[in-house]
Amino acid sequence: MKLRASFRRLRALSRKETLQILRDPSSNIIAFLLPVIMLFIFGYGISLDSTGLRVGLVLEDSGPEARHFADSLYGSPYLRVSTGRNRQEMGQAMTAGRVRGFVVVPEDFAEKLNRPGTTAPLLVITDGGEPNTANFVENYVRSAFELWLSQRALERGEAPAASVSIEPRFWFNPTAESRNYLIPGSITIIMTVIGALLTSLVVAREWERGTMEALLASPVTRAELLLSKLLPYYALGIISLFICVAVAVWLLGVPFRGSLLALWLTGSLFLGSALGLGLLLSTATRNQFNAAQAALNAAFLPAVILSGFIYEIRSMPPIIQAVTYLVPARYFVSAMQTLFQAGDVWPALWPSLVFLAVAGLFFIALTALKTRRRLD
Amino acid sequence: MAEPLVSLNQLEKRFPGARQPALAGISARFQPGLVTGLVGPDGAGKTTLMRLMAGLLAPSAGQVLVSGLEPVRDAGQLREFIGYMPQKFGLYEDLTVRENLELHADLRGVLGAEREAAFRRLLHFTDLERFTGRLAGRLSGGMKQKLGLACALLGRPRLLLLDEPGVGVDPISRRELWKMAHELIDQGLTIVWSTAYLDEAELCGEVLLLTEGRLLFAGKPSELTGRVRDRCFQIQNVAGRRRQLLARALRRPEVLDGVIQGHSVRLVLRPNAPRPDLGELEAGPEAELAAVPPRFEDAFIEVLGGGPGGDSLLAQRVHRVADDEQTVVEAAQLTKKFGDFAAADRIDFAVRRGEIFGLLGPNGAGKSTTFRMMCGLLTPTSGTARVMGIDLKKSPSQARQRLGYMAQKFSLYGNLSVRQNLDFFSGAYGLRGKRQKEAVEGMIEVFKLEPFLKNTPEALALACAVMHEPDILFLDEPTSGVDPVTRREFWTHINGLVEKGVTVMVTTHFMDEAEYCDRIAQVFRGQVIAAGTPDELKQSTAGPDLPDPSMEDAFIALVQSQR
Numbered sequence: 001m002k003l004r005a006s007f008r009r010l011r012a013l014s015r016k017e018t019l020q021i022l023r024d025p026s027s028n029i030i031a032f033l034l035p036v037i038m039l040f041i042f043g044y045g046i047s048l049d050s051t052g053l054r055v056g057l058v059l060e061d062s063g064p065e066a067r068h069f070a071d072s073l074y075g076s077p078y079l080r081v082s083t084g085r086n087r088q089e090m091g092q093a094m095t096a097g098r099v100r101g102f103v104v105v106p107e108d109f110a111e112k113l114n115r116p117g118t119t120a121p122l123l124v125i126t127d128g129g130e131p132n133t134a135n136f137v138e139n140y141v142r143s144a145f146e147l148w149l150s151q152r153a154l155e156r157g158e159a160p161a162a163s164v165s166i167e168p169r170f171w172f173n174p175t176a177e178s179r180n181y182l183i184p185g186s187i188t189i190i191m192t193v194i195g196a197l198l199t200s201l202v203v204a205r206e207w208e209r210g211t212m213e214a215l216l217a218s219p220v221t222r223a224e225l226l227l228s229k230l231l232p233y234y235a236l237g238i239i240s241l242f243i244c245v246a247v248a249v250w251l252l253g254v255p256f257r258g259s260l261l262a263l264w265l266t267g268s269l270f271l272g273s274a275l276g277l278g279l280l281l282s283t284a285t286r287n288q289f290n291a292a293q294a295a296l297n298a299a300f301l302p303a304v305i306l307s308g309f310i311y312e313i314r315s316m317p318p319i320i321q322a323v324t325y326l327v328p329a330r331y332f333v334s335a336m337q338t339l340f341q342a343g344d345v346w347p348a349l350w351p352s353l354v355f356l357a358v359a360g361l362f363f364i365a366l367t368a369l370k371t372r373r374r375l376d
Numbered sequence: 377m378a379e380p381l382v383s384l385n386q387l388e389k390r391f392p393g394a395r396q397p398a399l400a401g402i403s404a405r406f407q408p409g410l411v412t413g414l415v416g417p418d419g420a421g422k423t424t425l426m427r428l429m430a431g432l433l434a435p436s437a438g439q440v441l442v443s444g445l446e447p448v449r450d451a452g453q454l455r456e457f458i459g460y461m462p463q464k465f466g467l468y469e470d471l472t473v474r475e476n477l478e479l480h481a482d483l484r485g486v487l488g489a490e491r492e493a494a495f496r497r498l499l500h501f502t503d504l505e506r507f508t509g510r511l512a513g514r515l516s517g518g519m520k521q522k523l524g525l526a527c528a529l530l531g532r533p534r535l536l537l538l539d540e541p542g543v544g545v546d547p548i549s550r551r552e553l554w555k556m557a558h559e560l561i562d563q564g565l566t567i568v569w570s571t572a573y574l575d576e577a578e579l580c581g582e583v584l585l586l587t588e589g590r591l592l593f594a595g596k597p598s599e600l601t602g603r604v605r606d607r608c609f610q611i612q613n614v615a616g617r618r619r620q621l622l623a624r625a626l627r628r629p630e631v632l633d634g635v636i637q638g639h640s641v642r643l644v645l646r647p648n649a650p651r652p653d654l655g656e657l658e659a660g661p662e663a664e665l666a667a668v669p670p671r672f673e674d675a676f677i678e679v680l681g682g683g684p685g686g687d688s689l690l691a692q693r694v695h696r697v698a699d700d701e702q703t704v705v706e707a708a709q710l711t712k713k714f715g716d717f718a719a720a721d722r723i724d725f726a727v728r729r730g731e732i733f734g735l736l737g738p739n740g741a742g743k744s745t746t747f748r749m750m751c752g753l754l755t756p757t758s759g760t761a762r763v764m765g766i767d768l769k770k771s772p773s774q775a776r777q778r779l780g781y782m783a784q785k786f787s788l789y790g791n792l793s794v795r796q797n798l799d800f801f802s803g804a805y806g807l808r809g810k811r812q813k814e815a816v817e818g819m820i821e822v823f824k825l826e827p828f829l830k831n832t833p834e835a836l837a838l839a840c841a842v843m844h845e846p847d848i849l850f851l852d853e854p855t856s857g858v859d860p861v862t863r864r865e866f867w868t869h870i871n872g873l874v875e876k877g878v879t880v881m882v883t884t885h886f887m888d889e890a891e892y893c894d895r896i897a898q899v900f901r902g903q904v905i906a907a908g909t910p911d912e913l914k915q916s917t918a919g920p921d922l923p924d925p926s927m928e929d930a931f932i933a934l935v936q937s938q939r
Contacts (some may be wrong), residue, residue, distance in 0.1 A: 012482030016471060023470045214466025216525070217430050217537075218483040219455045373451065375432045376391070 003357055005223040013228030021232055031236045035190045042186035043252040052080045054138055056102030058089040061109040069105065072148040073308045078140045094127055101126035101137035172302055183254045184336035185309030187244045188329050194237045195274025196299035200291040203282035222371050237271040258339030262349065266339065269356035270332040274299060276363025283370045301328035306370055328359045380405035381430060381535060381566050386438035389424050397589050398424045404567065406530065410581030411557055416572035418857035420586040421572040423463065426539045429568065430460045442535065459533035463540050465524030469513030473504055474522055477510055485532035498526040499554065517739055518549025536560065536567045541575055546738030547887065547928050548935060553891040554579055572857050574673040583675065587859055592679045601677040608670045609643045614641060619871040624657050632675065633683035637891045638910040642675045643656055673860050684865045689822040690842065691872025694794035697847050704729045704848060704879050705722040705750065709759035711843030713746050719745040721902040727881060734893035735883045736937045742785065742902040743883040747852050750881065751781050763848060777806065780846035782837050784853045794825045794836055816844045821836025834858055834866055849873065855889065867892055888926040898931055
């Protein structure tokens, strides 16, 4: 396979491609507006933290200890507590969705509390229809209760002997804000859309409009065709990447601890694989609709589901875990999280970068093989 | 004789998965300094042959030589030698005229002073100087064509391959294009021009007549038309119904082919056959048989083995519609605007029962827009459309029950079988139970439909449109790109239906086809510029220098008189 390129023709084709990008409103929206919108959605709209969970409280024991505990629940920043008269009323409130769950302080609360060796005297009822929220409610109430117990012991001058206290400390994301790891992940989604989805359309579009035929009848070489598609979209992707990071750092206040050089290198390698895949699909299908469908399934969905961006990879079944090793987005997510939260930690970055480089070369080489100078 | 510029030797091209080869056994030589026409209906293999010559496809067997080069092997040298304009012109619609030219100039290495000179020369030649800053997508069909031609001419090719340059262009632009082609020939170029329009064949120096991948004829077009010389006649001054006369004539053994031509009936006789007796044909006391010059189409029909005959099995199945002369389709000041652009501008016409009414005009003139308003598929911006007295704005579904619609490009489901298509459309028009079953079986019998969609989309589309026996039939570009025998079959059915009282509205950009209509309205840029019978329209533009204008001449004259 011979790949020749003339600078003049390459420049002419790249110029044409750039003009087309600039004049196509949808490309502009995808490259410049979409990143900002998506970052805001991920930054503000989707949050895996829970604050202000609506929780009901039924006090069947009206003694001083029960009311003391109730006060500590009211004081929690994570819970918004409303009090009900009895369990039935709270049960209806939960069915109607006004509360996510409720806490019952039973009549024998104080009695059991002060008798050593008995089980926890609290009843927490949650909405199992939303398991995630139910877990939050349970955990927040549990930790509030444990906190109250230990404070109570402290006030009485006792050691909190019975309960084990867990003191969580998060490294790299000290306040454990999900935004700080969702943003690097959402940049991955944006890069995938630009790299794979947008480019999956461009070669197919030329086939559909008959312009490819005119190009093939001119002295254009395969390398020129391929590079003229790669370069402008690469530039577009890199610009978009830096816009994303700028928005994340300056508007959303997400810390970025890596260097711009490392960001550029990582971004370039990932774009290489995404562009390569997009062009491959476009070249193979020669049809915009099929190419977009294929790109959605081959690039976008894996980037959302299998990259570890939202769903923890370690909690997936082993087979699916094995599959994630083939998803370039997984490596990019991991590298971006490293860059944002830890900095240029090269030992952590290298494996990802090597895989991305290999994936990019593989897809581009395959596209080059699939690119024909003829129609059959 | 000069050395041939292109020679084809037992050329064959098969595509994987296709049952028939796209081209088989093609041998021919193209002389330099001529326009060689690749002529044939859609699916004949014209584009495949073009692409083989341009080196975009590799032959399955046999050989192509272009100026001694094998297109695929010697692709590098060949590309310096040829200019190629694909179908749909291969332009970037989001680039301007100048940017399109610059791209092709860069690709072909036309640089520096040479480049500016080339741009000046080509822009002047194509008359596009005023539009260099306009996006190619905003050009009219004719201007796109010229820009495509200019791009193909950059780098001074010696052989120009033009794939269906006449499609989608108004007749005036088409004439200009031919004029340009002949100027290029004078400058020493050789042109290959593919077309499905048979009238264009007569303008070529030599033609290759193709159908279904086979070569039917290669040589001068006059040589082919010469075969039917002295056998073409017109029955003029016909009394009574000329469609019935045509049907009677086609039943006679001496008649090879026949069509309606305005008020007359055109016949082609078999070789050495006696002239038909007008008395026996009941043509009327005033009728005369006049000899007329042969056309390429007549000869094509003969090569294909003659026309299909004049009896329509379809019409025999259909019940007679009321025989009054009532107005059944009416447009009054019908206007459709898309933004500022008036696609149809104050269109007026009225069609009586049992009439064939044609809307004639180039692509983009507003025919299909008008049509869709008449069928209740588009809501007019202003004005009214009435079918059987029903205002389509008020009760479109009631009107739709009475009409059959055959859309451009035949709205069939390619992944359903013929029977499934018929079942679907009959159900959609409200046929149920026994009546539905009979209709479907009847259509399969009448059109001899095979179980799978193959080369009969127009027959199936017509079947789907007439199954529920509509009073009015709307046909949108029904026969563009089909071979003349299939076109005759189609019109035989239409003529038969009309004799049963069905009213037919048809759009066409084929000037010749307009002659099959009782009355036509010529549409240009959204407006009706003239209306009348075909003969009236032609005669209205006759003058001393053009005593017997064709429909295309008439159209061009009428457009020019508007300016």
